[in-house]
Structure formats: structure tokens, C-alpha cells
Amino acid sequence: MKLFTKSRFLLIVCLIGLSVVGHAQDGLQIKNVFERYGKQKGSTMVELTDGSLGAFQFSLFKSLVIENNNEATDFVRQCLSSDEKGAKKVKQVVSNGVVTSEYLQLQQKNGIYRLILFNDLTRPNEKVTLIYIETKNNSDEILKYILKKK
């Protein structure tokens, strides 16, 4: 009986752990962008968990690059304008009244730092890049790394 109780306890702990890790992205509109356009032709979607890229560590890294899709670009902007509420704008570039680049530092969720990085390149081709990062470390380090990277 003790054995079963222990097993059950371990199982519950595992499930709680997984649920905490898995749901930090919930509630964000950009999640819909990844779901809608991630597997389409003309898109490149990346998902990495618990790893490092260059000098920074992350618990989740998601990126989406969409080429020549104005509808998708509009949808990304629409989702971003919703997610930027309450977020800290680290960088924003507006060209002809349209946001072409934006870095958002979202409020922490379950002790996890979250970043949304967006860039819209019009030359030589229309190319939208959306990146979502979750990290247990301070997200300033990631921002410094990305801002320095050229």
C-alpha cells in the first residue's frame, strides 16, 4: 500500500512539474501564430527545449520565419499588439507608422522569464521573424546577447 502511495505521489509530482513547464506560453496570442503558420509551406518553425544557443540558456526556444505572406504578417502584428500589454518594450522600430522590429520582455510567469522578439524584413523578400524564449535566468542576458549579435 505504501508502495502505491509513493508511486502515486511521484506521478503527481511529475505531472505538476510538466504542467508548470508546459503552460508558461499559454495565454499569449503569439501561440496561435505558431500553431497556424508553423507547419505551412514558406515557413520555418523551430522548437528547442532546455538547451543553449551561443552564450544563453533557455528552457524553451521557439522561432518562426514566414516568407512572402502578408496575411501572416498582419496576423503576427495583431497578436503582438495584444501580447505587448503589460510587457516592457526593450526595442521598437517603427517605419512609416508600422512596427518593423520589436523586443518585448513579458511579465514573469511561474518564475520564468519570457521574451518575444519580432522583426519584419521587407528587402530583398518579405520575411517575418517571430521568436519566443523562456528562461529561468535573467532575460537581460539574452537581450544583451541578441542586441550585440550582428
Added chain:
Amino acid sequence: MKLINIKAKKLSAGEADRLIDRYYEGLTTNEEEDKLRQFLSQPNLPDKYAAEQAIFGYMASQKQQTHSVVFSSVLKWAVGAAAMFALVIGVGIAYHSATLNDYAYINGKKITNIQLVKKQAFLSMNNLNSGTNAVEESLKNVTADNNQEQLIKKQLAVFQNQ
């Protein structure tokens, strides 16, 4: 009390009778009872041993029950161990599937090669700084314009001196 070494030899009918008497008197040892049980389990024994066969047969079935109780206890442990094993395997699979979360979709085609996936991640990060080029280009143009203006001023200054 005279003890018979019943281990050394097979039990004869006479010895068995004597042991049966001792059994009814409650004087038999476990060893003697085992020997008696063996004797009574033989086929084709005279009918006079029917009662004792029934008694020892019943006891044998009781012993089997004890075996089955022990077996069920072992079974419980085995089930518990299997549950733990399944849990460990489950956690292992969960961990493995977590590492399988590293993937990329390129034009709808899934890639799980970690090197290629990371390469795509780096490429996407490189795209981030592309937009700043427009700003820098504008700034360069402004700088270039200033240089041109200064050049024109210098050239005009030549005429002014004359």
C-alpha cells in the same frame, strides 16, 4: 522416551501405526509428522489408514493454502515492483519525448537532426538584426549628406576668396 530415527529408514506399517498413536497423543515431532505424511500419501494403503489420510490430506491442503497466501503476497510485491518499473519507464519516456521536442518544420517537413534544428534557430536570430540595417542606412545617408554639404561649402569657399 525412546526416539526413533525415522530419517534414516523408510517408515514401515508398524512404525507408522506407532507414530499414528503418538500423533493422537500429541507426542509427535514435526519431523515424525512429515514422515507420517509421506507414508500416508502413498497409494494403495489399507483402508484402516483412511481416517489419517483424510486428516493429513486436509492438513496438506491447508499447507497449500498457506502457500497460496505467501504467493499472493509475493504477487502483490511483484505488482508493486512492476508499477514502480512502469513509473520509471514512464518518466524515462517523458524525458525522452521532452528531448524529442527539439525539432524544426521547414516548409511543412519535420526535421529532428539537432544540428540542423540549431542552425535554423541561429538563422532566425540573425534575421532579428536585419531590420536595423534600414535605420543604419538612413543614418549613413544623413552622414553622407553632411559630407556632401561640407564639400560643396569648401568648393564655394574657393570662389568667395577670389
